[in-house]
Amino acid sequence: MIRLLAALLLLALPARAEVLRMAVTTSFVNSGLSEVLVPEAEAATHLDIQLLVVGSGQALRLGAAGDVDAVLAHSRAAEDAFVAAGHAPYRREIMYNDFVLVGPADDPARVAGAGGAAAALARIADAGAPFVSRGDDSGTHLAELRLWEAAGIAPEGRWYRPIGAGMGAALNAARGMGAYVLSDRASWLNFGNRDGLALLFAGDPMLFNQYAFLPVDARAHPSVNAAGAERLEAWLTSDAARDLIDGYRIAGERLFTWNAR
Numbered sequence: 001m002i003r004l005l006a007a008l009l010l011l012a013l014p015a016r017a018e019v020l021r022m023a024v025t026t027s028f029v030n031s032g033l034s035e036v037l038v039p040e041a042e043a044a045t046h047l048d049i050q051l052l053v054v055g056s057g058q059a060l061r062l063g064a065a066g067d068v069d070a071v072l073a074h075s076r077a078a079e080d081a082f083v084a085a086g087h088a089p090y091r092r093e094i095m096y097n098d099f100v101l102v103g104p105a106d107d108p109a110r111v112a113g114a115g116g117a118a119a120a121l122a123r124i125a126d127a128g129a130p131f132v133s134r135g136d137d138s139g140t141h142l143a144e145l146r147l148w149e150a151a152g153i154a155p156e157g158r159w160y161r162p163i164g165a166g167m168g169a170a171l172n173a174a175r176g177m178g179a180y181v182l183s184d185r186a187s188w189l190n191f192g193n194r195d196g197l198a199l200l201f202a203g204d205p206m207l208f209n210q211y212a213f214l215p216v217d218a219r220a221h222p223s224v225n226a227a228g229a230e231r232l233e234a235w236l237t238s239d240a241a242r243d244l245i246d247g248y249r250i251a252g253e254r255l256f257t258w259n260a261r
Contacts, residue, residue, distance in 0.1 A: 017048035020228040021068040023059035024051050025139060026166035028072060028211070031186030031255055033248055040244060045231040055138025055166065063087055063214065066221030070229040071214040074139035074184075079212055087221075088214040094236050095245050095256045096210045099143055101201035102171070102188055103129075103180035111180065117204035118150035125151070128159045130179035134170045135162025139209070144182045147206060171197070184209055186255040211256075236260065 028034050029051070038049050052059070052068060056075040063071040064087045072094070073079055079091045101111055101120055109127040114120035124131050133155070134141040148155050163173050167187040174181035175197050183191075188199060213233055218226035235241055237260040245258040 017042070017046060018225065018228055019050060020045075020047045020070065020225050020232060021050045021052065022070045022072060022232070023062040023068045024053055024072040025056050025059060025074055025211075026053055026168070027074070027140065027184040027187045029053050030166070030168045030190060031184070032190045032250070033186065033245070033256060036244055036248055037241065040240065041232060041235050044235050044240065045228070047228050047232060049232070053166075055134070055136045055141065057137030057139075057142070060087075060214075063216045066216060066224060069216055069225040070232065071216070072211060073214065074209055074211045075142050076210060076212075078139075078142065079214060082214060086219075087217055089217050091212040091214045092233060092237065092260065093210055093212050094241075094260050095258045096208065097185045097256050098202060098209050099140065099182055099207040100185050100188055100199050101180060102174065102183050102197055103200050104178050105196055105198040107198070107200055109180065112200045114201060117147050117201065117206050120201045121147050122151045122153060124180050125153050125155060125159075128157070130159050130161060130177050131155070132170050132174045132177060132179045132181040133160065133162040134167065135164045136166070138166070140167060140170075140182060140184060143207075143209070147182070150206065189250045189253060189255055210259075 042049050056073040059071045059073050060078055060082045062068045082088055083091055109124045109129040111120040111123050114123055133144060170181050171191050175193055213236055215229035216224045218224050242258040245256050248255055
């Protein structure tokens with residue numbers, strides 16, 4: 001009788017969801033989009049999606065070590081290298097937004113009038129105005145370094161301040177220092193501590209910011225949940241995900257555009 005009761009109790013307990021570990025960028029979480037997408041994805045795929053929130057560089061290193069089942073990143077060159085090294089069979093584009101230059105509302109370096117993003121950074125360097133760099137090998141950090149390279153500048157000196165932290169921390173540091181910072185638009189729009197800061201420059205094609213999904217290759221890492229990653233990818237590229245991503249807004253402004261193919 002006791003065994004029968006125990007068996008009935010086990011049957012009454014909800015089945016444990018299948019775990020899927022995904023390394024994601026801090027901007028995906030700071031934007032608030034993860035709070036919208038993840039619960040819906042879990043319900044549709046019957047997965048327990050566990051996020052490891054890091055910069056794109058660290059996310060890809062976790063994937064290369066087989067410590068996660070999938071990666072959501074926004075650093076194209078690093079993603080291509082990840083695939084070429086055999087850590088993922090491919091990368092799948094999911095959505096995009098853009099980077100923006102944020103800084104003191106009075107704009108002492110006059111970046112708002114610059115002719116392009118690289119020219120805007122050159123004005124910051126010429127003025128010696130403080131600039132906060134994430135300095136964390138994230139997709140945002142690597143995008144910033146490409147802009148400095150395009151400007152022909154190797155940033156250094158007391159005005160250039162790498163902090164080795166995520167997007168929220170970088171924005172808070174910029175506010176505290178009265179500094180400029182490169183941010184993804186979504187994190188900026190979801191940032192609540194804006195006093196004294198303003199979005200000063202946007203719209204250059206160099207500021208385009210693509211996010212991609214990379215399933216970790218089970219041939220290189222047999223322990224990964226390849227089937228779960230496949231189900232999640234199918235959902236992220238579905239009409240349901242498109243409607244949630246395109247419909248996510250803050251203060252009436254769209255933060256991401258779905259472009260999965």
